[in-house]
Amino acid sequence: MTRTVYVNGDYLPETEARVSIFDRGFLMADGVYEVTSVLGAKLIDFDGHAVRLARSLSELDMKQPMSKEELLEVHRELVKRNEIDEGLVYLQITRGSDGDRDFVFPDPETTEPTVVMFTQSKPGLADSPAARKGAKVISIEDIRWGRRDIKTVQLLYPSMGKMMAKKAGCDDAWMVEDGFVTEGTSNNAYIVKGNKIITRALSNDILHGITRAAVLRLAREAQMQVEERNFTIEEAKEADEAFTTSASAFVMPVVEIDGVALGDGTPGKVAKRMREIYIEEMRKAAV
Known part of the structure; x- marks a missing residue:
């Protein structure tokens, strides 16, 4: 079964997902992530992950690309589309790219972060x-x-x-x-x-x-x-x-x-x- 993933506002088959080779997450490890568990098709401790995500972004002077409510909506939609009962939702946000490699951060006013999310099915997660x-x-x-x-x-x-x-x-x-x-x-x-x-x-x-x-x-x-x-x-x-x-x-x-x-x-x-x-x-x- 081909998973549905989320990339920068779009729900796509995983085989069609693309991120720029100039993305700073790829070139500089300039990105943050969170992993939220799913039990009974519901998200575990989502608020805690959302708060830590906001802190990580702030510590790196990265733009918050989505509100907590928007993040929750995407998480739930991915769980639904991929029929996840027990598993994980992986979220990654990078600083994005302004089109070339540079050690200097791109201008946050003109560069949008890259947002990627996908699910992993893990049957037996609770009874491990x-x-x-x-x-x-x-x-x-x-x-x-x-x-x-x-x-x-x-x-x-x-x-x-x-x-x-x-x-x-x-x-x-x-x-x-x-x-x-x-x-x-x-x-x-x-x-x-x-x-x-x-x-x-x-x-x-x-x-x-x-x-x-x-x-x-x-x-x-x-x-x-x-x-x-x-x-x-x-x-x-x-x-x-x-x-x-x-x-x-x-x-x-x-x-x-x-x-x-x-x-x-x-x-x-x-x-x-x-x-x-x-x-x-x-x-x-x-x-």
Whole structure:
């Protein structure tokens, strides 16, 4: 089945979608993105993604090409046209192009951003076999740029990290800077010690995860202890359990770090409970 995608105001078959070779997203990684999950043909935490998108655009002095209401309408239309029950909607906005390659930003008054959206069908997203099994991660040095709080399309090193993990027979990598875990390649990282959830505090060093915000709020509402602070990879190896959060995987238990099994090597009770609570609450609030 050929997907319907969205490019600059038009709904098109994916085989007909085109973007200029001079687009700055292609030439300079000058763009931002968001990924919104779909459960039961409804969007999960859309408002959070819209707010973070606006912040990313503002931090890069990029024009907001569409209102939140317009973005929601397109997301819903793509879900409908592509008959997505469980899956994802990917949104990317670049600075566009004024017709040639230049390090200097084009004039925002005369250059329109490029807006692209498409869906991915992911049956079984909520009842994930991977979540029941748990993930194995390795640690790698974090050598990314210093503004990881902006959700840009500069994803080469995270992709390299995923491949390092794959070559090691694992599922993902946790990045380490100055001895402390920053985050996973495409997710926020957590450890659990004595029923206390520990995760790095927000700063320019990590992405301000939308799923992270929801999970921490729900954990506190469930009377769980939450501590936002740095932790080392050695501390993580000695934790009772660990997990990650992301829009595309929700809450993913981690069962092994650098070959060291956590607990009994199976998903921990806190991670499993937070996944259940998150999915239940997000289904209720989905739009």
